[in-house]
Amino acid sequence: MCQIKKKIIMNNDSVIFNIFDTLDDGIVLLSNKTSISKANLKAKDWGITENKDLLSCISFNKIDQLTECILSEKDYDTEDIIYFIKGFSKFCKIIYKNEYKLLLFRDKTQFELLKKVKEDFVSSVSHELRTPLTVAKGNVQLLHDFMKNEEFIPQINKIQESLDKIEDIISKLTLLSIAEFGDYVLKKEIIYINNLYKEVLKDLEDKIKEKEIELDFRSCLEIKEGDKFVLYTILKNLISNAIKYSFNNSKIYIQFDEQMIEVKDEGIGIRQEEIPRIFERFYRSPEAIKYAKGSGLGLAVVKYLCNLSNYRIECESKWMVGTTFRIMFKDE
Incomplete structure (x- = not known):
């Protein structure tokens, strides 16, 4: 009976690995x-060989952490550059599931390269545009300062x-x-x-005056721990958006407390079908x-x-x- 059960388990393993062989991820079972x-086939292509020790097939900076988790029977999850026995390297997502003794290597090399190219492109374009923009x-x-003919001032503006x-x-x-990268x-x-x-208000002063908007700011907080740049940018964008789509001489309500930031306007609103986008x-x-x-x-x-x-x-x-927009703070 035990031999039959063992044979069924082995057959099941074979079926599972036939499926695993079709995947682009490297899949390894440990014992x-x-x-x-x-x-699976992908792992074998990368030089991971059955009946060998894992540490003789791969290496990466955090391999001691992975080994410790395997030995102490804990799950593990990280991303790192993996150096394979065949002499090449890949940037991989590494997941170890102790329950199944299963180790997964997801190749993210192309994704990281594309991300880097995109990041460099945005950075380069931003840098190259700022210089002529400043000159202009x-x-x-x-x-504007030296134009004597008032007729052309609106065009300059x-x-x-x-x-x-x-x-x-x-x-x-x-x-x-x-933020994305x-x-x-x-x-x-x-x-x-x-x-x-007050800093946000100063930056938006001209927009507020132009539409004669009244701002009702209420806060029960004196201080908050966090990233000032992030909170400033969020608050400024939400209030700026509220001003933009508010009617002249209307009111905007801003609340800042321990749980949230709330910015409420009396403007044109958003159709329900548009909100998801x-x-x-x-x-x-x-x-809009x-x-x-x-x-x-x-x-x-x-x-x-x-x-973020x-x-x-x-x-x-x-x-x-x-x-109404609400930014809900979670436990940090």
């Missing part, structure tokens, strides 16, 4: 701690607005790339909430395009920074009634 009992803005300012918009897009794309390291610092709000880069609803100028990047930036900081963002809106 006697780090001894390789089974390896400087010359426009000179024209329009050029200035367009250059400011380009600069804003470049800044937001750069910020998005930093994980290059930004969160800081822990003491933030004085009222001072933070508002965090997409460059997405702007047909009504008609009502106000914008790049469609502000909310994408907010979403990325929330993901482990915050949750919520949106409630009624068409032609108003919109």
Whole structure:
């Protein structure tokens, strides 16, 4: 009976590994701690050989941590450059599941290369555009200061607005790339909430005056620990967005407490079918395009920074009634 049961188990293993052989991931089954009992075709292509010790087939910087988890019967998960016995290396996602004694190597080399190319491209484009943009803005300012014919001042102002918009897009794309590629390291610092709000208010002063918006700011917090740049950028983008889509002489309500930031406006609102798309880069609803100028990047930036900081963002809106955004703080 035991021999029949053993044979069934062996047959099942063969069936499973026939399936594993079709995968692009390297799959390894271990026995006697780090001894390789089974390896699928992909793992064998990489030089992982059955009936050999795992440590003789691969090497990477954190291999001691993996070995310790295998010996102490714990799961393991990391990403690192793996050096294989065949003399090549790959950037892999490494997962060890102790329950099944299964080790998975997911090749992410191409993904990392594409990510690096994309990151370098955004960085290069941003750098190359900023220099001529600065020169153009400087010359426009000179024209504005020395132009004697008042007839052309509106055109100069329009050029200035367009250059400011380009600069804003470049800044937001750069910020998005930093957040997306994980290059930004969160800081822990003491933030004085009222001072933070005043800084945002100062930056948005012209927009507030232009539409004669009244801001109702309430905070029961004096200080909060977090990343000042992240909170400043989130708050500024949400209030700027609220101003943009508010009616003249309307009111915006801002609440900042231990659980959340809430920004509520009495503006044009968002149609329900549009809400799932508002965090997409460059997405702007047909009504938003008609009502106000914008790049469609502000909310994408907010979403990325929330993901980075482990915050949750919520949106409630009624068409032609108003919109409420909430940033919910999780335990950090």
